[in-house]
Each structure stands twice: as C-alpha cells, then as structure tokens.
Amino acid sequence: MTKPLLSIRDLRVSFVSDRTHKDVLHGVSLSVERGKVLALVGESGSGKSVTGLTTMGLLPRQATVTGGSIRFRGEEITGHVPRSLRGAGIAMVFQNPRAALNPTRRIRDQLSDVIRAHGKVDRAGLQARLTELMHQVSITDATRCLNAYPHQLSGGLCQRIVIAMAVACSPDLIIADEPTTGLDVLTQKAAMDLLLRLTRERDMGMILVTHDLGMAAQYSDDVAVMRHGKIVERGTPEALFRSPRNDYTRQLVAACPTATSLLEAPEATVARQAAEPVPLLEVRSMVKEYQNGFRAVDDVSFVIRPGECLGLIGESGSGKSTISRLVSRLVDPEGGEILFNGTPISTIPAEAFYRASQRRQIQFVFQDAAGSLNPRYTAYRSIVDPLLRMGPVPDGEALRALVVRTACSVGLSEEMLERYPHQMSGGQCARVGIARAIIVSPDLLILDEPTAALDVLVQAEVLALLERLRRERGMSYLFVSHDLHVVRMLCDRAIILRRGRIVEAGRCDDIFRAPQSDYTASLLEAIPHFSPGASV
Amino acid sequence: MSTEKPLFPPLLRRIGLRLGAALPALFCVILFTFIMMRVLPGDPAVYFASGPNAGQAEIQELRHRMGLDAPMLVQFLHYLENLATGDLGRSLTTGQSVAQDMHDRLPASLELTLTALAFSLLISLPLGLTSAWWSGSIYDQCVRAFCSACFCIPPFVSGILLVYVFYYWLGVAPDPTGRINIFLPQPPRVSGLLLIDSALAGDWTAWHEAAGQLVLPALTMALFVIAPLTRMTRAAVISVLGADYIRTARAMGLPTWRIMIVYTLRNALMPVLTTVGIVFSTMMGANVLVEKIFSWPGVASYALDALVSSDYAPVQGFILLMACLFILVNLVIDLLLGVLDPRVSVE
Numbered sequence: 001m002t003k004p005l006l007s008i009r010d011l012r013v014s015f016v017s018d019r020t021h022k023d024v025l026h027g028v029s030l031s032v033e034r035g036k037v038l039a040l041v042g043e044s045g046s047g048k049s050v051t052g053l054t055t056m057g058l059l060p061r062q063a064t065v066t067g068g069s070i071r072f073r074g075e076e077i078t079g080h081v082p083r084s085l086r087g088a089g090i091a092m093v094f095q096n097p098r099a100a101l102n103p104t105r106r107i108r109d110q111l112s113d114v115i116r117a118h119g120k121v122d123r124a125g126l127q128a129r130l131t132e133l134m135h136q137v138s139i140t141d142a143t144r145c146l147n148a149y150p151h152q153l154s155g156g157l158c159q160r161i162v163i164a165m166a167v168a169c170s171p172d173l174i175i176a177d178e179p180t181t182g183l184d185v186l187t188q189k190a191a192m193d194l195l196l197r198l199t200r201e202r203d204m205g206m207i208l209v210t211h212d213l214g215m216a217a218q219y220s221d222d223v224a225v226m227r228h229g230k231i232v233e234r235g236t237p238e239a240l241f242r243s244p245r246n247d248y249t250r251q252l253v254a255a256c257p258t259a260t261s262l263l264e265a266p267e268a269t270v271a272r273q274a275a276e277p278v279p280l281l282e283v284r285s286m287v288k289e290y291q292n293g294f295r296a297v298d299d300v301s302f303v304i305r306p307g308e309c310l311g312l313i314g315e316s317g318s319g320k321s322t323i324s325r326l327v328s329r330l331v332d333p334e335g336g337e338i339l340f341n342g343t344p345i346s347t348i349p350a351e352a353f354y355r356a357s358q359r360r361q362i363q364f365v366f367q368d369a370a371g372s373l374n375p376r377y378t379a380y381r382s383i384v385d386p387l388l389r390m391g392p393v394p395d396g397e398a399l400r401a402l403v404v405r406t407a408c409s410v411g412l413s414e415e416m417l418e419r420y421p422h423q424m425s426g427g428q429c430a431r432v433g434i435a436r437a438i439i440v441s442p443d444l445l446i447l448d449e450p451t452a453a454l455d456v457l458v459q460a461e462v463l464a465l466l467e468r469l470r471r472e473r474g475m476s477y478l479f480v481s482h483d484l485h486v487v488r489m490l491c492d493r494a495i496i497l498r499r500g501r502i503v504e505a506g507r508c509d510d511i512f513r514a515p516q517s518d519y520t521a522s523l524l525e526a527i528p529h530f531s532p533g534a535s536v
Numbered sequence: 537m538s539t540e541k542p543l544f545p546p547l548l549r550r551i552g553l554r555l556g557a558a559l560p561a562l563f564c565v566i567l568f569t570f571i572m573m574r575v576l577p578g579d580p581a582v583y584f585a586s587g588p589n590a591g592q593a594e595i596q597e598l599r600h601r602m603g604l605d606a607p608m609l610v611q612f613l614h615y616l617e618n619l620a621t622g623d624l625g626r627s628l629t630t631g632q633s634v635a636q637d638m639h640d641r642l643p644a645s646l647e648l649t650l651t652a653l654a655f656s657l658l659i660s661l662p663l664g665l666t667s668a669w670w671s672g673s674i675y676d677q678c679v680r681a682f683c684s685a686c687f688c689i690p691p692f693v694s695g696i697l698l699v700y701v702f703y704y705w706l707g708v709a710p711d712p713t714g715r716i717n718i719f720l721p722q723p724p725r726v727s728g729l730l731l732i733d734s735a736l737a738g739d740w741t742a743w744h745e746a747a748g749q750l751v752l753p754a755l756t757m758a759l760f761v762i763a764p765l766t767r768m769t770r771a772a773v774i775s776v777l778g779a780d781y782i783r784t785a786r787a788m789g790l791p792t793w794r795i796m797i798v799y800t801l802r803n804a805l806m807p808v809l810t811t812v813g814i815v816f817s818t819m820m821g822a823n824v825l826v827e828k829i830f831s832w833p834g835v836a837s838y839a840l841d842a843l844v845s846s847d848y849a850p851v852q853g854f855i856l857l858m859a860c861l862f863i864l865v866n867l868v869i870d871l872l873l874g875v876l877d878p879r880v881s882v883e
Contacts, residue, residue, distance in 0.1 A: 056787055087789030094787075099780040102799055104877060113798070114788045149878040165788055 003074065004031035005205040006055065006090075006173055011068035011078075013047075013054055013229075024050050025229045027068065032173060032205040037196065039208045039220035039237075041252070043455040044426075047229040048209045052175045055207075056092050057081025073172065088118040091166035093195070095178035097159035101150035107161055108146040111168060118169040133164045137194060155316075156187035160194065167198055174199065177209045184315035184482060189526040192219050211455060213256045214528035217241055225249050255460035257485035258529065278342065279303035280476050281327065281444055286336035286346075288322050288500075296322040297333070298500040304444065309470060309477040311487035311508065313523075314497030320480045321448060323497075327478060328364050328446045329353040340444070360390040363437035367449040369430035373421040379428075380417040383407060383435045390440050403439065409472075410435045410465060427458035431465070438469065446478045451486065463490055484527060488512050496520050551867065558863040565859040569852040570615055574608070576848065624856070625849030629842060634853040638835060642857070643728025644715055645834035648826070649819045650729075651750050652757035653812070660762050661808070664769025665801055671774060679766065687763035695756040695829040702752060710748045713831045717745050753830040757823055761815045768811045772804035779803070806877055813869035817862045 013025040025047050032038045040048040053059050055070055057080065070078045072089060081090070094100040102110055108130065115121055115129055134142035137160040150158055159179065166174055176195060180188035196219055199206045210216055216223050217237040224234040225246065233246040244250045281304040288297040297319045304310045314320040325331045327338060331350055338346040340358050348356050363386070366372035373382050384403050387393060394402060404414050410431040421429055430450060437445055447466070451459040467490060470477060481487050487494050488508045496504040496511070496519065504517045515521045599605050603614055618625070624634035667679040689697075702709035715730055716722065723734040723742050730746040776782065777800060785795045824836035839854035874880045 058783060058786055083789045083791070085789070086787055092784075092787040094780060094784060096780060100784045102781045102785070102803070103879060104803055105798070113785075113790055113794060117788065117790045117794070151879050162784070165784070168788075 005034050005073065006207075007031040007071050008051070008055070009069050009071075011051070011054065011070065012066045013050055013059065013063055014066050015063050017062055023066075023229065024063070025054070028226075028229070028231055029068075030224055030231065030234070032207055034172070034205055035200060035203045036222065037199060037206045037208055037220040039210060039216035039223045040226055041210060041213060041216045041223055042226035043211060043252075043457065046226040048226045049177055050229075051226075052092070052177050052207060052209050055081075055175060056086060056090060058092075084118065087114060087171065088169040089171055090173045090175065091169070091171040093159075093162055093166050093174060093176040093179045095181040097162045097183075098150055098153075098155055100162050101158060103150055105149075106146070107148055107150070107153075111146070111161070111165060114165050114168045129168070133168055136167065136198065137161075137164045139164075154187075155183050156190060159183060159187070159191045163191070163194060163198070167202070167204075170202065171204065173205045173207070175207045175209070178211070179208070180212075180215070185484075185523055185526045186315065188215075189528075192528070195219075212528065213241065213252060213456070214258070218528040225252065252456055255456045257459075257463075257483065257489055278306075279339075280306045280308075280341060281478075282337075282339040283327065284337040284339070286323070286326060286338065287334045288319070288326055288331070289334045295500050297326065299336075300497075300500070300502055301336075302495055302502070302505065304476050304478060306443070306476055307470070307474045308493070309479055309491040311491035311494035312478060312480045312497065313482065313484060313487055313494055315482060317499070318497040319500040320482075320497050322500075324364075324446050324448050324478060324480050327444075328362055329356075329358075330364075360386075360440040361443045363440065363442035363445055365430075365433050365437050365445060365447045365450045367452055369426055369433050369450070369453065370421050370424075372433060373429060375421050378418050378420055379407070379412065379424070379432045382421075382432055383417070383439055386436055387439050406435050406439045407431075409469065410438075411461075425458075426454050427461065430454060430458075430462050434462075434465070434469070438473065438475070441473070442475065444476045444478065446480070448480045449482070452481075452483075459486070466490060484512070484523060496523070547871075551871070554867050554870065555863075558867075561863070562856075562859060565856060566616070566619065567612075569855050570612055573848045573852060576846075619856075624853040627842060627850045628847045629845055629850075634850050637838060637850065638853055638857055639728075641833055641835045641838050643730075644832060645820065645823065645827070645836060647715075647729045647731065648750065648753055648757065648832060648834060649816065649823060651731075651754040652761070652819060652823075653816055655754055655758035656761045656765055656815075657812070659758065660765035660769055661801070663762075664766045664808075665773055665796065665804075667766070668770040668773035668777065669796065669800075671770070679770075683763040683766050686759045689759070690825075691756050691760050691823075692825045692829060694759050695753070695826055698752050698756055699829070709752050710745075712749075712752060712829070714833060715746060715749055716742065717749075720745055749830075753826050753832055756829070757819055757826050761819060764811060764815060765808065769804065769808050772807045773800055776800050776804045802876075806873060809869055809872060809876065813866055816865050817858075820861055821858050 008031070009029050011025055011028045012023065015022045015024055028047070028051055030038065030040075030051075040051060042048045050059070050063070054063075054065060055072075055077075057077070059065070065079045068078065069076060072085070077085065101107070105113075111130055111133065112126055115126060121129065130146060131142060134145065139145050139157065139160055145153060145157060145161070150161075153161070163179075174195070179195065180191055183191060192215065195206065195208075198204070208216065208220055220237055222234065223237050223240050224231045225240070225248070226232065227248050233240060233244065233249045240249065241253055244253055283303070284301050286297055286300045287295065289295050300319075300323060302310065312320045312323060322331070326333050329338075329345060329348065329350055330353075333346055336346070337344055340362065343358070345353075345356070345358050348358075353359055377385070380403060383406060384399065387399075387402075393399060403417070407414070407417055412428065412431050412435065416424070416428060419428075421432075424432070433450070450466070451462050454462060463486065466477070469475065477490070479487060479491055491508050493506065494508050494511055495502055496517070498519055504511060504515065504520045506516075511520060512524065515524060603611060606614070622635055624638070626633050627637055630637055663679050663682075667676040670676055686694075699709070699712050703712060710717075720742055721739075723730065723737040723739050726733050726736055731743060731750070734740070734742040734746060782795065782799055785799045790799070821836065823834065824840050826832065827834040827837040828840075835854055835857065839851055842848070842850035842854075
C-alpha cells in the first residue's frame, strides 16, 4: 500500500578484471518499508554484503552494476549515490566496530566530522547534538567516551559509537552489515536491541545483513535468504523458519545450532569411558598473571576424563583462550598444577615442552583455520609436519599411506593434499587443521573456537566430524567456544568462565536446563533464538 | 607529584631509558674509531714534529709528550678522559680543535639536510598520496617513472645539471659557492642556521641571499630521496585505504578532501615517519658529494678532506658526531610516533 522506502529491482553486479568476468548478483529484488527490518541471510559469498554495498554506492572499483535499478525514496540512485545521501539518507553500520573507527582520531572529532559533513552547525549546537546522540545510544559516561580514542573503548562501546554515527544525521535507512560479528553474546544483544529500538522510534527502515539465522528470526519483520547472488526464498521469519519451502533454506535451518539440536548418531555415547576413574587431565588451582598484574586465570580447577569432551564457555577476556594455552603448555602458569595422566606437566617450562613426551599427546586446533596454516605448505606438508617432528616416522610408502588415511578420516580426498591454503575453502582448511592435530594420535585435543569463522552448513559438518573422530579414536576434547549451543551439542560437561574465574560447572544438560548462576542465565537469555517446528 | 602531571615523568623516563640504551653503541663507536686510528698507517708524532728534518730524539720526545709510548689501554683511557671533557683532538689541516671545527660546520650541514628533507617531503607526500588514490592509473605510472628517474641519477650528475640549467643557462640561481655571499655581513650567530639567524636579526637581504644559495644544493639532495619517500607514502596510503574506517568515512558521506587528509594521510604517516628517520641519517652522512659540488662548508666535506690528508682526529670526531646524531634522530622519531599514534603507549 505505502510506497517502499527502498526498492531494488533485478539488480545485477559483476566483478570485472582484465581477464575474468564474474557475476556476483543475478537479479536481486527486494524492498524495505519505513519502520521495518529486512534480514538478508546467507553464507559467505552469497552476495548479501554486495547488495548492501551497492545500495550505498560503495562497491570496490572492479565491481560494476550491470543491470537493474535501486530507488530510494522514489529517486533513482543506481550506480551513483550522491554524497549528501550517504550518511544523511542511507547510513551503514559495519562489522568489527573497533576497526570501523579511525584509530588516530578522538570519538568526538569523528562524530563531529559526520555531523558537519551534512550541514553547518555552530559549536554549541554541535555539543548539544553529541550529548543527545550519546544519550540515544545509552552511553552513560559520555564525556569520557567522547574524549577517548577507539582503542581505549570496549568493542560494545565502539559499536554504540558506530551506531551513533549512523543515526547522527537522521537517515531514513540503515544497512547493518553483520553488526555484531566479533561481539560477545551479551554485547550483541545490547547492540541489536539498540538498533531495533532506534529503527522503530525514528521510523527508519533497516536492512540487517547476517549469517546468523537466530538473529534474523529474532530481530526482523521480513527475511530474504540469499544463495549464489539470488534470493531463493523470502517471507516472515515464522513462516520461513517453521516451514521452509526451498531446499537450501531447509538445510540452513537444519544446520543451525539451537537449544534442541543434536549431532547425528547420538546412540554411540557408550564409547565414553565414564567408568574409568583416573582423569586424563587434571588442573588444580591454576593461576596466570600478566606483567601488568592482570589475573587472566584465577584459581581454576577442572578434570577431563578419557574420552570426554569438556566445554569452556566465556566472553572475550574471560580467560578461556589463556586456559587453552596453559593446558597445551604454550605458556607457563604462575601457580597451580597441571597433571596429565597423573604426571605433573606444569613443571616443564613452556619453551622446553616441545621435547617432552607429552607434546604429541596434547595437540591443538586453532581458531583461524586458514591463517594457522603455513601459506607455502601444501595440505600434505602441513599434515605430515608434526609427524616428521615428533615421530615415529614410518618409511616411504607407509608415511604417504598414513597421511592419506588421516586425511580421508577428516573427509579430505587425496587430490586435495596437493593444494595450498589459498586454494581451499574455509571448511577444507579446518579439516587440514584437524588432520594435522590427530596424525600423531593425541589423547587430548584442544579446540579453540574451531568453527567460529565458518558458515552454518560447514560448521555443522565439522562438528559432526569432531564427534565421529572422538568416538572412533577415544580422544578427549577441551572445546573452547563462546557459542553455547555448539558446546551443548558436542560436550558432556561444561565450565562457564567470567573474568578468569569459574562461575558454573556441571553437566551440559543441567546447566542449560537449570542454570545455577545469574550470569549463565543471562548468557542463555541473550542468545538470539528461533525454534523451527517446535512450539515455544 | 607524578599524579599531578601524568604525561611528563613517563616521557622523561622513556627518553632517559633510550639514551641509556644507546650508551653501549656509542662506546663501540668510540672503541672502533680508536682502534682504527692505531691500525691505520702513519705516526701522528711525525706529523706534529717541527719539520721533515726533525731528529729521532725530537720525535721520541714528542711521542712521549703525546702519550703515544704508553700501553694501548692507558692511551684508550686517556682518550676517553679527553672525550669526557669535550676534547676531540686537534685538526692538523685547519689548525683548530676538532670540536671548534664541528661547531662551525655542523650547522651548515644541518641547514642543508633539513631544507632538503623539507623539499623532499613537500614533493613526496602529495605525490605518494595522489598516486595511491588513483593507483594503477596513467598518473600513477608517471609518478613511478619520475621516482625511478630521480633515484637513478646520482647526486653529482643532477647537481651539475641543476647548476648548468639554473646558473649557467637561465642565470636565475646565484653562483654555486658556499652558503652566503662573503661580501655580505654575516648575521650574529644564534643557532648557526643562517636562515634562522638572519630572520632573528631582521636582516632580510641576508635571508634572501642565504635562501638563494640553499635552493640548488637542497634540491639536489632532495631529488635523491624523493623515490623512497614517495614509494613508502604510496604503499602506506594504499594499505590505509583498504581499512574499515575509510569505508566507514565514505559511508557517512564525509567530503573527499577530509577522507584524503584527515583519515588517510594522517594514518599513513607512521611508516613514512620511520622512513624519514632512516633517510635523514643517510643524507647527513652521504651529502659529501653535494657539499663538494656546491663548495658547501659542511662537516662531510671536512671529514673527507681530513681523510685524504691522513688527518685522523677530524675523521674520528665526524664518525662520533654522526653516531650521536643517528641516535638522537631515532629518539626524536620515536617520540613523534608516540605523539602521532595514540595507540603507542608512553612506556
């Protein structure tokens, strides 16, 4: 009935270089109305960010609009967005808020730059605008924030500043491109609630670009699922996630970790040797203190039994990565004990641990799958490397056969072994990282957010792989994550960390059903959720 | 007290620490130049003796007076003691103390190098910024070619070419001899830099004269360092242009000039400044050719002359001076980096 604020019809965008010509958008059509939120959902490379950037007129130089039209408030803006419109008509909120702010300029000056770019204001008027903006984005100590540089503020505060910048010149449309990537669950909830409130209050339209279906479901009025530069399905969140019509949407919904989802073949839990009383790893009152006196890990104790998976949950700065480094003996603790198979290993200094016999028994899978592989090593070389260093090395053909067998068990075909990291997808790199860790047959695998950088579908595959490997090989896992659903799916027991201390520990089922501490409850509460098929 | 002035004490402490850390390096330089003086052929006592027909006894007597017959360690301690009192030895060619010569000549070299640096920055920063902004364009290619040309032509060729064109052919430049017309009254010495001294004295004729003499040698030196500075600026600007905050600035509709200067160039300055430190030190030491061509009374040509006539005290003094300058310049650059980038902590 009402005229849409933004309407995109049959938009086509190509990336053109000297030789190649790649279409990234094949006729995308959508519209946004005032006061409404449209979520663009899809995996990386599906074209959802390109759609946002094209609307802003911020496409990289090699990209061109080859067809279609974008109309904003009835005005044709395809291919040329006037500067006066950027910021004042359409504004954008980016992911990774700290990087989105100029590191060498005070917040006050950056906000003033935006305000002054769209109209003359005197000193008093500017100050009034700044105070008002700070108030709107619920920043209480406005003076400190305004005078700070971005690196002095937390990620959550930076995102509030970016949002303040976006609404500074009263735009009619906000494009939020993965606005909460890199933020903790609680911060994410605060930022999204803020964006939604501003959209409703100011009667703006919002395009929410995200790969998180839960977030799309919770915060949008309308969802469009994108794949390979096309919109494959659109509808209200309830309809779309409850009864997806498109196959791809169905896959996505199924792969998304929720409060009830399980990994395949859960009947094999018999493999867990719960009867064996001797713990594989025992950590007693471990303390890690940094030089500036900051206690990253403060009196933490836990055990991991053979064949068990322990989840380590916490926000950034809670000390979970430090614990994983301490246990894998990459850094030295300041106090406490680490026992592995009953032997104290915390007495061996970290720089000498590579020579210890326990090195091959404790292995690590890193967060950034592609970044943790040597870019000049083929997959084969990466996988074989730990074996060559720690031995025993089978000779000739047997070595090759072992690598191929290990690669096969993580789902990598033999021809993949000759590829370099840049020739592989994120999921394939993650598999190489896992193969590299398990080739020396470790007893304990430390997984530091191994799926954080992966798309939902790939994440589901990798999680299933980890579960299968654990059952087949009887390994124990220390699984570090900030994603509570993923931990619940994979782990038997979990520890919730906050500021270096254990807030809650226990069986996953118990923690998730009836959290004992308020903090855990607030974490659970903050996860964006949708319940396909289920009644809530 | 430290709570009242939070910035100052840590800053002073940092300067102190840096200078302290430089002491071993300085000691090595002193030791090296001392040993060099002993190893190189030639006996200072013979040079100091009254004439070529001085007898063996007289030379022996001189050697004793100069302490050259003492053991090496004693001589070294003696040398250190002299250094501590500011005594760098005596130049045989000028007949003055080396400290006095340095004091007279260092400002000339400094003035030349600083002016050249200012010229090269004035040229390189805009060139680097614009060629990065339009990278890959014809303009960018032209800048690249210009830089290569500047870097390929050695200073003694470009210096002579400049003299030929601007002095001999066009006649717009003054004759390339020295810092100032010797018939003009010199401004009273305050800093030793003629441009500053004459400005302080209000003597604008002298200022114009000195500036005119300075342009060609400074330009010659500047040409040589335009290439590294421009390329560095271009690379730094390109990496900054890819940053998220530039995209944010564009998305917020900031004016292009503001994105260019305040958001891009400002953030690209850090690596450029580090390069400036290196370039400056190189220029100070390597400007001997320029000083020779333009008869510039600087320290580099002084040291070269001394070296040629086997007069070692000035050479030692020169090396020591360069080492000190190098350390000071790097300290200043470090402090400037701290000012430019709020993320660099004061500690």
